[in-house]
Amino acid sequence: MSEFRLPSLGADMKDATLREWFVEPGDTVTKGDSIAAVETDKGIIDIEVFESGTVKEILVQPDEKVPVGTVLATIRSGGKTQGHAEPRKAGVSEDKQAPPEDMPRALNIQPPPGGERKRISPAARKRARELSVDPENIVGTGPGGAVTLEDVASSAGPAAPTGTVAGTAEKQAEAAASSMRRAIAAAVVRSNREIPHYYLSTSIDLTPALTWLEQQNAERPLPLRLVYAILLLKAVAGALQKVPEMNGFFMDDAAQVKDDVHVGVAISLRSGGLLVPTLRDVHRKNPDELMAEFSDLVNRARSGHLRGSELQDATITVTSLGEQGVDTVFPIIYPPQLAIVGFGSIVERVRPVNRAPQVRRVINASLAADHRASDGHRGALFLAEIDRLLQEPERL
Amino acid sequence: MNREEIRALALKKLLQVAPDINPGELDPKTPIRDQYDFDSMDFLNFTIALGREFQMDIPEKDYVAIQSLDGAVEYLAQHIEGSAEEN
Amino acid sequence: MKTTYREAMRSALQEALQQDERVFLMGEDVGRYGGCYAVSKGLQEEFGEERIRDTPLSESAFVGAGIGAALGGMRPIVEVMTVNFSLLCLDQIVNNAATLRHMSGGQFSVPVVLRMTTGAGRQLAAQHSHSLECWYAHVPGLRVIAPGTLEDMRGMLRLALEDPDPVIIFEHNALYNREGELAEDSSITDIRRAAVRRNGSDVSLICYGGNLHKTLDAAEQLAEGGIDAEVVDLRSLRPLDDETILASVRKTHRAVLIDEGWRSGSLAGEIGMRIAEQAFYDLDAPLARVCSAEVPIPYAAHLEHAALPQVDTIVEKVREVMGQNV
CATH class of the missing domain: 3.40.50.920 (Rossmann fold)
Incomplete structure (x- = not known):
């Protein structure tokens, strides 16, 4: 019998609210399965079980807020000897067959999925035990991706039950940053591993949109002025109405195209790292509503007050690195989404307009899309539609 | 209101928008976005904060004048009634 | 004092020969020729043919003679030109020098010092360039040391001679010409501690x-x-x-x-x-x-x-x- 406790998911995490159980008593779980979702100030995070066995009792109910270390459930040791529980679906589990209590201990020893033991240096393993952290969950930076002493130390952070790590604010900030780095790392590694990306890019004449925007802003008081990013977001949402297969998720070996457009907006943080909060129902909202929400999200993302739910449910992501001066972005899809759109910086270029050269303000739009869900032809139509919509900004 | 007061208020607003700016290191003559990670959203927030603080509207076409701290102080000084004469 | 590793070893030999009459040096070409690596150059003129002895080209014979002299109360320093040639006297070293204290129940000790060059880097080809010190480090009854600094080159010989059991000093041939500042303090050398x-x-x-x-x-x-x-x-x-x-x-x-x-x-x-x-x-x-x-x-x-x-x-x-x- 073991206790499934609320783990520390970052150095500054003190408590979390349980949001959802993916398992119920009697379900079989395998070490490494995500069995619950908790909400922290960094968003909703799935937490894993560190031992194989059977869920005996659930002790914390959804929406309860509990401190780190609280026992959330009890797990009866004794894993399955074959197969792999799929507890995400097992919330409605058919596999209710609990192994007998007297199952031989030896059967608990299972090779981890994939066959190879995770690389953890002996010193890191020992230190992790002293700090009561699970080294299996730490991203390794040592030779061959092994978890090293330093990785354990930075993952445990100052909140770890030890007197040896200095609890300075600087260290805490570092540990928080490294925990975000790990989250980003996990997402992009998964993306590059699982998603066959294809990339398309086109340059769009933004002059009409910007001219319209300047006219609008000239008439608006300061707090109601729009930034051009809003027009880009509206154009993306509009284009998705015509090419919906860029919008949604790839899950369970199939694309799940969504009707509602929730756009994840990549926001870089001053301290490094990025957050991708969600602007909901972009296709239904007018630019003014979006501007108010966007501005609120950016400000709160940067001051660290995003709600966990605001980091969820995006059906597509838009990233704009234009202000950092790059022409073109080659973005990585945020799994399990189907596509991501990147915008570069606005540059002045000579373009033919009505057969005469003119200086126009141009932006490069790029698309990375999941080739399992769509093909380049549809991607091209999608970018072309964004372009078309931006030529008629008043209709956005 | 003299320029020093304007500068102090403008800097306060700037630090509210971008707390990572070190006022000791900020070069008042160089555009802020050339020195810090200060994007258009930050700039808009800064402009809104200035507009609110000094109770004035700053049209978009004037944004170019307030890119640097010195520029902003100069612009504000000229547009606040009665302050320009003091200097 | 600025000096070379070669001079440091020569001055160590000189000092040992001056301080203890039981000490003598023998090996191939160590006398008249001054040593294959010129380490013992000038020593025969200073100490005479009795104490700086040129030997026949038979490692087994002259290392065996050194072991015998040590058993007889002398403090021989035997130079084997390179560790590669020491394979010819492996029997003397491993079966005799290393074992006699044990096999005599502690009655005999063999205070011989064997100096050998080792290592490559001077284009001397395979038969002169191998590093076989590990083979000797395998054998109980031997002490095996290797100077890496000028001070150790200068100081290890004295400590080796003080040891009542056989000691092999491995001198890397690429070091001899190397020049450096030799600290005067002889107490910084130790043959027991890294x-x-x-x-x-x-x-x-x-x-x-x-x-x-x-x-x-x-x-x-x-x-x-x-x-x-x-x-x-x-x-x-x-x-x-x-x-x-x-x-x-x-x-x-x-x-x-x-x-x-x-x-x-x-x-x-x-x-x-x-x-x-x-x-x-x-x-x-x-x-x-x-x-x-x-x-x-x-x-x-x-x-x-x-x-x-x-x-x-x-x-x-x-x-x-x-x-x-x-």
Whole structure:
């Protein structure tokens, strides 16, 4: 019998609210399965079980807020000897067959999925035990991706039950940053591993949109002025109405195209790292509503007050690195989404307009899309539609 | 209101928008976005904060004048009634 | 005082011959010719043919004679031109010198000092270039030491002569011409303890003899890249100073062993195993070693260079251990 406790998911995490159980008593779980979702100030995070066995009792109910270390459930040791529980679906589990209590201990020893033991240096393993952290969950930076002493130390952070790590604010900030780095790392590694990306890019004449925007802003008081990013977001949402297969998720070996457009907006943080909060129902909202929400999200993302739910449910992501001066972005899809759109910086270029050269303000739009869900032809139509919509900004 | 007061208020607003700016290191003559990670959203927030603080509207076409701290102080000084004469 | 390793050893021989009448030097060409590496040049003029003795070209005979002289109360220093030729007297060293104290129940001691050059790097070809000190470090009853610094070159002979049992001193031939500042303080030499030649916190580089300078150079280069390496100079290859080695590894949590011997069955392998046995839970990265390529050491300069541990290969291996892919 073991206790499934609320783990520390970052150095500054003190408590979390349980949001959802993916398992119920009697379900079989395998070490490494995500069995619950908790909400922290960094968003909703799935937490894993560190031992194989059977869920005996659930002790914390959804929406309860509990401190780190609280026992959330009890797990009866004794894993399955074959197969792999799929507890995400097992919330409605058919596999209710609990192994007998007297199952031989030896059967608990299972090779981890994939066959190879995770690389953890002996010193890191020992230190992790002293700090009561699970080294299996730490991203390794040592030779061959092994978890090293330093990785354990930075993952445990100052909140770890030890007197040896200095609890300075600087260290805490570092540990928080490294925990975000790990989250980003996990997402992009998964993306590059699982998603066959294809990339398309086109340059769009933004002059009409910007001219319209300047006219609008000239008439608006300061707090109601729009930034051009809003027009880009509206154009993306509009284009998705015509090419919906860029919008949604790839899950369970199939694309799940969504009707509602929730756009994840990549926001870089001053301290490094990025957050991708969600602007909901972009296709239904007018630019003014979006501007108010966007501005609120950016400000709160940067001051660290995003709600966990605001980091969820995006059906597509838009990233704009234009202000950092790059022409073109080659973005990585945020799994399990189907596509991501990147915008570069606005540059002045000579373009033919009505057969005469003119200086126009141009932006490069790029698309990375999941080739399992769509093909380049549809991607091209999608970018072309964004372009078309931006030529008629008043209709956005 | 003299320029020093304007500068102090403008800097306060700037630090509210971008707390990572070190006022000791900020070069008042160089555009802020050339020195810090200060994007258009930050700039808009800064402009809104200035507009609110000094109770004035700053049209978009004037944004170019307030890119640097010195520029902003100069612009504000000229547009606040009665302050320009003091200097 | 500025001097060379060759002069440091010559002055050590001179001092030993002056201070103890029982001391004499013998070997091939050590007298009239002044030594194959010119280490004993001028000593025959100073001490005469009785004490600086040229021997026939028979390692077994003159090493055996040295063992006999030691048993008879003398303090012979026997120079074997290179460790490669010492295979001809392996029987004398392993079956006689190393065993007599044990087999006589402690009645006999063999206070012989054997000096041998070792190592490659001077284009002397395979039969003169191998590093076989590991073979002697395998044998109980012998003390095996290797000077890496000028002070040790100068001071180890005196300590070896004080030892009542056979001692083999391995002098890396690439060191003889090397020049440096010799500290006057003779107390800094020790033939029992390894020495930390450079303090560091990230990785322990464990080496000896002719590779000490390459390793120190590698450590400097690594420091530029932000890796703080500690350099441990073994000094004694048998017995090994586990305490110093382990203290360093427990501090840095990583070890790279630099050994000019061949990798298979190397001293580096032995040291690595001791670390694994005694400091496994302190290790934060796999152990690693930089050894010579498993070929007879080539004659051609570029191939010889490629076959030996070099600053570059040490740096590269350390970066690998640090998780910096190069």
